[in-house]
Amino acid sequence: MKTMRRSLDSACVILPPKVFQLLEKPLHEFRGHGGVVLALTCSKNGHLLSSSVDKTAHLWKLGHDQCQGLYSHNNYVTCIKFNPVDDNYFISGSIDGKIRIWKVEGCRVSDWTDIREIVISVCCRPDGKLWKKPERLRTVGVQNEQFNVYLVVMIVFVNVVRSTGGNACFAVTPKFESVRKLENVRVGRASRTIKAVQTSTEKSTTITTTTSVAVEITVLKTLGGVLHQVGLVKEGLHVELVAAVLDPYTGLEKPTVKGFAHKKDKYIGDNKISYESNLKIPNDFGKVGAIIVENEHHKEMFVENIVIIQKRLLGGPINVTCNSWIHSKFDNKEPRIFFVDKSYLPSQTPSGLISYREKELKILQGDGTGERKTFERIYDYDVYNDLGDPDKSDDLWRPVLGGKERPYPRRCRTGRARSKIDPLSESRTTSIYVPRDEAFSEVKHKSFWSLLSSLLPRIGSSSDNDVGFPNFTAIDNLYSEGVQLPAATNKSTINLGDILPRLVKAYDLLQFEKPELIKRDTFSWLKDEEFARQTLAGLNPCRIQLVTEWPLKSKLDPKVYGPAESAITKELIEQEIGGFTTLENVRFDQLVLSMIVFPRNLHLHLFTAPLQVLEQNKLFILDYHDLFLPYVTKVREIKGTTLYGSRTLFYLMPSGTLKPLAIELTRPPIDGKPQWKEVFRPSWEASDLWLWRLAKAHVLAHDSGYHQLVSHWLRTHCCVEPYIIATNRHLSAMHPIHRLLHPHLRYTMEINALSRELLINADGTIEKSFFPHKYSIEISSVVYDQLWQFDLQALPADLISRGMAVEDPTAPHGLKLTIEDYPYANDGLLIWDAIKKWVTDYVTYYYPKANIVQSDNELQAWWTEIQTVGHADKRHGSWWPVLKTPDDLIGIITNMIWVASGHHAAVNFGQYDFAGFFPNRPTIARTNMPTEDPNDTEKEEFLKRPEEFLLKCFPSQVQAKQVMAILDVLSTHSPDEEYLGAKIEPYWKEDKYITDVFEQFSGKLKEIEGIIDARNADHSLKNRVGAGVVPYQLLKPFSEEGVTGMGVPNSISI
C-alpha cells in the first residue's frame, strides 16, 4: 500500500498459496486513501479492507485496481475486522467513538454503537456470533440469548512500525487484558481497560426519553369524498412522522414514529373536519421533515393541511400544507407523504428526506405504461390523439395533433385503449383522467360540467340546427323574454336553474343576461369605431399589428392560391385617409426603397412603402389572409359554413383611435373558377354600407375563431399543460420553484380534459359553432407550427414582435408603444412588471448565483423536458431561453405566470361582455358575400332586404345560444376564485422574507387596481373611455364573483 509507481501488470495478480518470505516488490498496489493507512484485514473470499486517517475504510479486491466500496466514520478509522464466518460483514472502530457493523454490499451500516471513547481495536469470537443482521433486528428485536456476546474493545497503544511520509503504515498491536460478558449492561470505560458494549439497539430505546406530540389533520368535506359517509365509519388515518435528518451515527434514516389519527367532533369550520393523533417521539428525533399518511377509509379524502404541535422540543407548530386527495389504501397500498412547509433546493434537502424526495418524484412520473386510474397522481405526456371518435363514425375521425406532420404541445397521458378503427387514436371515454390533485374547485366543476353535459345538449336538441334568427327582435328576445329549452333527452335529474341561475330561469327558460356591451350602447356592434377599438381593448387585443411592408402581398404559392398581390392599393388608402392628412404629407406616388429591422428575427427586409404613413407607424392590420386561405376550399366543402382569407387595414387617427380603412376578402381558385378578391370599405352609400357590414361579419368570425382557438385555447390552456406536467414530474413539492409556480398551474389540466371531452372534440360545440368546423383545432396546430415561440409569450416581446412597441430604456416598462392608448398593453405591462418584480425577489432569494441555477438538477431536468418532450415539436427552436442564470429563470417564470394569469384573463373574462351579443362577434359566417358569384335573384333580394343577408350570414340559433351559454360560464368568476397576489400561500408564511416580498407584490396589484380605475376615468384615453363604451377593466386584478369583466385569477381555471 505504500507509494510506488504503478506497474503495468498491477491489475493481474496471482497469489501463491503460501508465502514464506516478504519481498521488496509488492505483488499489488492499491491507491485511493487520502491519508495514512491504519489497519488491514482480509476476507476468505479474496477481499482486502484498509482503514485510514482519511476517516474511511476501503474495500479492495485482489486483481482489481478500483476500490470496491467506501465506508465512512467521522474520524480516523483505526481498526477493521471481517466477520470470520460471513464475508459480507465487517466491523470498524474509530477515534470518533463509534463501532459500526457494515454490510459489504451496498456499503450500509447494519448496526452500530457509541462507546464515547477512542476505539483502536476490535475483535470478535471465531464463531462470528457477535454479528447481527439488520433483518433480524427489525423483525424479531433483540434476543438476549442469542446476542449476549459483546464487542470487546481494548484501549492500547499503537506502535508505529514504519512511516514514509503521507503513506505511513501503522501496525496495530492490540492486547487483550480481559473479556467480559454481560447482558444489557454497559461496562466501565476507563482508559487501558476493557470496554464491553452491547450491540443491541434495544438499549437505546430503553434509555431514550420521549415527548408527546399532537398531530391535527384538517380534512375538507367534499361531494365525492369520504366525509359524506364520515358519521358511519370508524376508520381513520395512519400517520408516520419522518425525521428530517439521518441518524448521525449510522447514516441511516431514523425509524419513523407511527400513530393513528381518529376523527374528532370539534368544530373547525363548516366544511371541515379534524383528525387527531397523539404520538410520542424520542427526544433525539430532531426536526420532523415529513409526514406519511395512509387513508384507512374505503373512499378518498381531501386533506387541507396537517399541524404537528409540540412546542418544547420542536420550536412551535410545524405546518404541512397538503391540499391534496389521499386515496383509500384499498385502492393503492402506497401511502402518501407530505413534506413540511419549508422549501429546499435539491442540494439543501435535509439528509433524512433525500430518499423520500426522490421516491415521490418517481411516483409522480410513473413508468409510462398502463391506463391511468382516477385516484392516481401520475403526470406523463401524450399527443392529442383523442379528439376524434373513429369507432363511432368515419366522420368523427380526426388527425393526431402532435408530431412532425401536425406539431402541437403535449397533453397528459391517460393510457386508454386504442381505437379499433385507427390504431393511432385513443378510444373515447366519458371521463378523462387527470392527476387527482388537478381537480377543479367543486363549484367550478359543477357549473362547467352541467353546462357541457346537460345544458348544451338540450340547446342542441332543436329539430333544425341550421335555422338562423328571422329578425333582430328574435335576438333581443334571448335577453328580454328568453326561450324555452327543449326537453332533456336523457333522464337527467339536474335542475339547471340551481346550478346555472344566470342562464336558466324557472320552468327551464333559457334567458340570457344582457351583456355589458349592449347595456351601454345597443348599437355599438354596428359602429366602425367600436369595431376598431376592440382590436386594442376588446376580447382579442393580441392580433393587431403594425404594417411594415408595402404593398401587402401573400407569401402563399400563387400557383395554388392565385395572385399574391393585395387589392388594397395606395389610391384606395389615400381616399380613405384623405380627410385626415394632406397629399403633401402622404405622397403615395413616391414609393421609396427603405430598410427596416424587424425586432423578432433581426432580419433585414427590403420594401417599398408609402413613406409617410409607414414611417409614421400609422397603418395597422388584422391579418387573416395567409393563415386561413389554405383552408378555404376544405371549409367550403362543409355544409353551413364558408371562409375567405381576410385583411383588415386600420389607420391611426390624430385622436389616437383607429379607423377601419378597408377589408379585403379573398377566395382562392376553386371549382375551375379563378381567384376572387374584393376590397370593401366604409361607405355613405346604402348598398356599399351593407356590403361593408357583411364583410365585417366575416372578419369578426375570423377574429372570433382566432381568439378562441389561438389566443385563448392554444396560447394559454394548451401550451401551459406541458409546464404543469414537467413541474410535477421534476420539481419536488418542497422545491421553491414548484411552490412559486403551483398557484398558477392548478385547475388547468382538468378544464383542459373537460374541453377535450365535450368542447373541442370531434362534433363538439367548438366544431359545430365556429367557422372552420372540423378543422378548428387543426388550425390551432398550424398556428402553433408557424407562429408560436416561447419567448414571444412574454408581453413585451409579443408587443415588439407585432410592431406595437419598440424598446426604449427611457420609457415606462422600457417600451414605447406605437399606439399610446393601447389599453391591453398599458394595463398588461403594469401586471407584467409586478409579476416580474415578485419573481425576481423570490428567485434571487433562492438562487443568488448562477452556479446554483446550473447545479440544480431538478430545475435543469424540468426545463429540458418542457422543451424536448412537452413542446417536443418545437424543440429545435433557437429562441428557447437557456437556463443558466437567475435572470434566465426569472424570465422563464415571469413568462409562464403572465400567460396563466394576465394573458388568460385578458382573453377570457370579457367573453360574455363582448361576444354575449353575438352580432358583435359572430363565431361563424355561414354565407358568401353576395358579390362573389352574383346572380340576379340574389342581387334583388339583397337590395330588398339586406338585413336578411346579414342574419343568414350570422350563426344559427342553436350555434348562437350554445356559444353564448359557454361564454357566460367561461366569463364567470366562482366564489372561490383565487386572484393574483390576493392571498399568500400557506407554505410561504414560514419565511419572513418571502412573506414580506409577497406583501409588496400584493400591494402593487392593489395600486394597479387604482391606476386602472383612474385610466378608465380619463377622457383623453378614447380607446377606453367614451359614451356607451365598455371601459377596459379586463386586467383589473381583483373582482367580485360572477360576470364582472375584470379580475386576474392566478391560473387558467376556466
Ligand SMILES: [Fe+2]
Ligand atoms: Fe380559459
